[in-house]
Amino acid sequence: MSIAREITIDQADxxxxxxxxxxxxxxxxxxVFIKSIALNPLAIVFYxxxxxxxxxAPLVRVRSRKFSAPLFVSAVSYTxxxxxxxxxxxxxxxxxxIVLQYTAPIFVFIFARFLFREKISRPNLLALAAxxxxxxxxxxxxxxxxxxxxxxxxxxxxxxxAIFMTNLRFLTDTDARWLTFANNAACCVLLLPxxxxxxxxxxxxxxxxxxxxxxxxxxxxxxxxxxLEKIPLQEASLxxxxxxxxxxxxxAAAYGEVxxxxxxxxxxxxxxxxxxxxxxxxxxxxx
Numbered sequence: 001m002s003i004a005r006e007i008t009i010d011q012a013d014x015x016x017x018x019x020x021x022x023x024x025x026x027x028x029x030x031x032v033f034i035k036s037i038a039l040n041p042l043a044i045v046f047y048x049x050x051x052x053x054x055x056x057a058p059l060v061r062v063r064s065r066k067f068s069a070p071l072f073v074s075a076v077s078y079t080x081x082x083x084x085x086x087x088x089x090x091x092x093x094x095x096x097x098i099v100l101q102y103t104a105p106i107f108v109f110i111f112a113r114f115l116f117r118e119k120i121s122r123p124n125l126l127a128l129a130a131x132x133x134x135x136x137x138x139x140x141x142x143x144x145x146x147x148x149x150x151x152x153x154x155x156x157x158x159x160x161x162a163i164f165m166t167n168l169r170f171l172t173d174t175d176a177r178w179l180t181f182a183n184n185a186a187c188c189v190l191l192l193p194x195x196x197x198x199x200x201x202x203x204x205x206x207x208x209x210x211x212x213x214x215x216x217x218x219x220x221x222x223x224x225x226x227x228l229e230k231i232p233l234q235e236a237s238l239x240x241x242x243x244x245x246x247x248x249x250x251x252a253a254a255y256g257e258v259x260x261x262x263x264x265x266x267x268x269x270x271x272x273x274x275x276x277x278x279x280x281x282x283x284x285x286x287x
Contacts, residue, residue: 016230020239023220023227028246031098032254033212034089037205040198041087044209046191047201049082051213053184056177056222064178070170074179075186077163082187082217084157092150093257096138098247099267100154105237105274106131107162112233115166130273134266141262165237168228176225180218241271 037044081101088097106128113119138151171179201209228236244267251257259267 013230016227017235017239019223019227020231020236021242023223024240024243025246026216026220026223027240028098028243029216029250030085030212031089031247031251033208033216034086035251035255035257037208039201039205040195041090042083042191043195043198043201045079045083045086046188046195046199047206047209048086048213048217049079049184049187049191051210052218052221053181053188055214055218056181056184059177060181061175061178064175066174066178068171068174070167071174071179071182073167074164074171075183076190077160077167078183078221079187079190081157081160081164083191084153084160088150088154088157090150091153093248093251093259093263096151096259096263097154097157098244099263099270100135100138100151101157101161102241102244102270102274103131103135103155103158104162104165106135107159108166108233108237111162111166116169127273127276131270134269134273137266137269138262141260141266165233168225169233171225172229176222176229179225180222183221184213184218237274241274244271 034041034044039047085097085101088100109128135155224236224240231239248257248259252259
């Protein structure tokens, strides 16, 4: 391989990592927006996806519109993940919701083992054990509290997000603009029967949801899909760990919502174990 080609590939990899980092940073604004809107959680998801779909609709090329079983799985898992995450933000603290959603890498390792026969190494097993302990600390720290239901919903969000990420392996040849549009359009269709009677909206909320749909949801998922074209899923899982770090910070700054001690302890264990697992590994590039 020539030096010029090596430089070109390295630049493409750096750009892909920047895409994923940018996606995680924009996703981290979710808690601030969600807690500022007095709407049914599913109505928030509906409008957010509607605006994202409308933004990407004119950007999709006709020849890119391809339907497949993985696209169906993507739409369903995406709808479930974002719906559960928004609901969790309403039922528990933003810190609980975002940290527990990022149990997704645990499920990704398990899915990769059974779906792609990827061997789970000893460091991975140690990380899985530490993350599971962290989840247990948060969950049992909320036991008997009013937000225990939100903790369960947040865990479900993590599972669905893992399904969504793992399924992207089957969609690497799908145009990211079409994928983003299809996921959000399908989300609106799937949720419409559940929110048909709860779509009354104030002008101020509509403006917030417009920004959320385009800037906080649509563009980040597009960037994430583009980044995964070059960056392996496990490395991407590390990069997006910036989201659960930033999300509670934005919410604490905006609303003074200080995470509970169990959330701080369990979340620190989850992030530290996942971070330690990958930081020591050299960056990977898809072959």
